[in-house]
Amino acid sequence: MNNFIHLININKTFDSFKKVKVLKKISYKFHKGKIYSLMGPSGSGKSTLLNLLSLIDRPSSGLIKIENKSINFDNQNDNDILRANKIGIIYQQDNLLPDFTALENIYLGSLAAGNNKKLSINKAKNLLKKVGLLNRSDHYPSQLSGGEKQRVSIARALINNPQIILADEPTGSLDIETAKNIFDILKKQINSNRIIIFATHNRFFANKSDCLLEMVSGNISVTNDRV
Numbered sequence: 751m752n753n754f755i756h757l758i759n760i761n762k763t764f765d766s767f768k769k770v771k772v773l774k775k776i777s778y779k780f781h782k783g784k785i786y787s788l789m790g791p792s793g794s795g796k797s798t799l800l801n802l803l804s805l806i807d808r809p810s811s812g813l814i815k816i817e818n819k820s821i822n823f824d825n826q827n828d829n830d831i832l833r834a835n836k837i838g839i840i841y842q843q844d845n846l847l848p849d850f851t852a853l854e855n856i857y858l859g860s861l862a863a864g865n866n867k868k869l870s871i872n873k874a875k876n877l878l879k880k881v882g883l884l885n886r887s888d889h890y891p892s893q894l895s896g897g898e899k900q901r902v903s904i905a906r907a908l909i910n911n912p913q914i915i916l917a918d919e920p921t922g923s924l925d926i927e928t929a930k931n932i933f934d935i936l937k938k939q940i941n942s943n944r945i946i947i948f949a950t951h952n953r954f955f956a957n958k959s960d961c962l963l964e965m966v967s968g969n970i971s972v973t974n975d976r977v
Contacts, residue, residue, distance in 0.1 A: 754780055754781060754782045754816065754817060754913070754914075754945055755779070755780040755803065755814070755815070755816055755914070755945065756778075756779050756780075756813075756814070756815040756816075756818075757776050757777055757778045757779075757812070757813075757814055758777055758812055758813040758814075758815070759775050759776070759777055759811070759812040759813065760773055760775070760776040760777070760802065760809045760811075760812035760813075760814065761773055761774060761775060761776075761809060761810045761811045761812055762795070762798055762802065762807075762809050762810050763810045771968060772793075772795045772798045772968055773795050773798060773799060773802075773809070773968050773969075774967065774968035774969055775812075775969065776799070776812070776968075776969055776970055778963075778970050780945050780947065781945070782913070782942060782943055782944065782945055783940065783941070783942045783943070783944070783945075784940070784945060784946075784960040784961055785937060785940050785945075785946045785947075785948075785958075785959045785960045785961070786945070786946065786947045786948070786959055786960065786961045786962075786963055787947075787948055787949075787950055787955065787956035787957075787958075787959035787961070787962050787963065788800070788947065788948065788949040788950070788963050788965060789949075789950060789951070789953065789956050789962065789963070789964050789965065789973075790964055790965030790966065794965035794966070794968075795965050795968055796918070796949035796965050797918055797949060799949075799965070800916050800918050800947070800949055802814065803837075803914070803916055803947065804833065804837055804839055804916050805821065805823075805829045805832065805833050805837070806833075808823035809823075816832070816836070816914075834859070834862060834863045834910060835863055835910055835912070836910075836912050836913050836914055837912050837913075837914045837915075837916065838906075838907030838908055838909075838910070838912035838914070838915045838916070839907055839915075839916050839917075839918075840900070840903050840904055840907045840915065840916070840917040840918070840920045840936075840948075841903065841917075841918055841920075842918055842919035842920065842922045842923060843923070844891070844899040844900055844902065844903045845903070846891040846899055846902060846903065846906075847891075848890065848891050848892060849890070850890070851887065851888050851889060851890055852878065852883060852886055852887050852888070852889055852890075852891075852894065852898075852902045853871070853874050853875065853878065853887040853888065855891070855902055855906055856874035856877060856878065856902065856905050856906045856909055857870040857871050857873065857874035857909065858870075859906055859909045859910060860873055860874065860909045860910060863910050870909075873909060874887075874905070874909060875887065877905035877908055877909060878902075878905055880905065880908075881901040881902070881904055881905050881935055882901065883898060883901050883902065883905070886898060895928075896923060896924050896928065897924055897928035897931060897932060900920060900921075900924065900928075900932045901932065901935060903920075904920075904932070904935055904936060904939070908939060912944070913943060913944050913945065914944070914945050914947070915936075915939060915944065915945070915946045915947070916947050916948070917936065917946070917947070917948035917949070918948075918949050919948075919949055919950060919951065920932060920933075920936060920948060920950075921933055921950070921952065921955060922950070922951065922952075929952070929955070933955050933958070936948070937958065
């Protein structure tokens with residue numbers, strides 16, 4: 751099995767009024783072709799771990815390897831390129847740009863990766879069709895429902911065909927039927943060359959993943975691994 755992301759002795763400490771150690775000596779291997787769920791109470795470190803995996807934040811100590819290459823957090827330019835080309839991020843709050851249409855919100859990520867506008871627009875239209883929103887391509891975020899905005903967010907995360915998809919509570923603010931629809935769309939994006947990791951408070955969705963990981967006392971406990 752392909753070991754694609756390898757966490758080695760990861761620690762993360764935040765300094766506020768006092769030092770708070772959120773992640774403690776996490777070592778874990780994520781493999782391609784699997785969907786992983788992260789569960790745990792608020793403050794257990796789920797979002798912190800996703801921020802490290804997305805290269806938005808850096809660990810206090812330890813090593814992250816992607817495709818057997820160690821990440822150098824001092825080399826921000828290389829990490830930005832890696833994130834743009836290999837990592838798609840879906841947030842609980844959609845984070846769509848309010849002054850841009852659904853289509854524009856999606857294809858801007860392709861432009862940022864260096865693709866030409868015509869190719870970027872065609873890719874974005876295909877993704878909107880894939881998530882059932884081609885007829886809403888010219889609508890602005892304020893004109894979309896919560897579920898529609900999350901579908902746009904999924905399409906935006908897929909625009910550069912990432913090998914890693916990270917989702918932080920992607921269904922958390924949605925009603926249960928809409929949440930099921932969003933989760934089904936997300937689950938369909940898995941393939942043999944891709945990893946999906948999502949944080950959730952909802953055990954119903956967590957149990958549908960290939961591997962359920964519980965965040966306990968700043969570390970990972972494997973609750974269920976079907977593969």
